[in-house]
Amino acid sequence: MNHTMSMKIDTKRCYCVSGNVIAKEIEGELVIVPMIADVGNLDAEMYSLNSTGLAVWKQLDGKNDLEHVITALSEEFATPYDQIKDDVVEVLEQLLKKELIVEA
Amino acid sequence: MNSKFYRVAGITIEVRSDYSITENTFHPKFKQFAVDGPGDDNVMINHHFYLPDSIEERCEHEIYNKSQWQVFKTDKAWKFKYHPVLPEDPPHSVMGIFNLSYTALDIYTDEISEEAYKNSRFNGVTLFNTDQILFAKLLCDRNGLIIHSNGFDVNGNGILLAGDSGAGKSTLSRMLKKRGFDILCDDRMFVRKLQSGFGLYGNWCHGTVPDTSSISVPLKAIFFLEQSKTNRAILMDDKKQIARKLVQSMVKPFLTPEDWEKTLTVIEHLGRTVRCYILKFDLSGEICDMIEKLFQGNKNLFKEDN
Incomplete structure (x- = not known):
């Protein structure tokens, strides 16, 4: 697993879901459970992402850079790129900080 | 008597012990859960009053180590090592080896005498500070x-x-x-x-x-x-x-x-x-x-x- 020391998001990089989480969509929200050594980490918080965060999460396949992800979300939400970019970067910074995603 | 049956949430727990189980071995609250024998869905717990050989070699891949607990996993078993930390914790260390489905447990301790076992009024059948670890998995599978x-x-x-x-x-x-x-x-x-x-x-x-x-x-x-x-x-x-x-x-x-x-x-x-x-x-x-x-x-x- 790559461990990204800096929490700064680079839109030219690709990001993907960490191998140390399990995530399940429940009623349109994403419940994320951190794992440690392939079991639920009792000391870690569980997280949930709302529908917007879920849309971002689903795009993080590790193959497309973040600019591509933002473009796709901009089309999905019919929102201008520049308007949605800051929100997406903020979500990713939080996810990266909690080690729920990694640089691919 | 060296075995007792208790039923909770449709699951029958048979406790077998190297020592005799008396009416004071488990807390009086267990009386309401006592049944005469196996049911449709059974779990076996064996209490042993020694430590198995080469226990450290068998404990591979530590995955948790905090407070009262060390947890290890192999491809065939879970190993839970419990030791008391808080004043209210049961005052004995215990090692539990569970099969992967938690339906067969061996509990080991060399810190409980036969006399103490007969009168300890344990709060749980695993002899840990809680049976929650056991039931979280059993319920998940059900x-x-x-x-x-x-x-x-x-x-x-x-x-x-x-x-x-x-x-x-x-x-x-x-x-x-x-x-x-x-x-x-x-x-x-x-x-x-x-x-x-x-x-x-x-x-x-x-x-x-x-x-x-x-x-x-x-x-x-x-x-x-x-x-x-x-x-x-x-x-x-x-x-x-x-x-x-x-x-x-x-x-x-x-x-x-x-x-x-x-x-x-x-x-x-x-x-x-x-x-x-x-x-x-x-x-x-x-x-x-x-x-x-x-x-x-x-x-x-x-x-x-x-």
């Missing part, structure tokens, strides 16, 4: 989970009282007990998905208040508590909010990704199947009337908040 809540039988209808610390679970529980309703358990309720609906099960894994019961009832309502100056029950229809609150209320189990997937699926079904309410109440006790009347068909008392 479409169930443990919810941090108090449970009551209101005229044959199971209700859960859930909420953050300080939300009023203990306060409302005292009111309901005073009203004459049976409490199923303090703080830890077992819930299982059945063919029709969900079952609510009393158990012996209580919190600080030693209320336990072997009663099981259909689960009919979940109340998320908020202390208030008025008495209102607001039917929740936001499925996302319900799911969020249920996830927050679950006792987080020590499970594999596959087990977590199963548990979260149960939570999803629970939120879709059982009516959930925000319950606001004052200290007058009036809320108990409202809860009772809910099951008498007076649903007008429980409307969406405007």
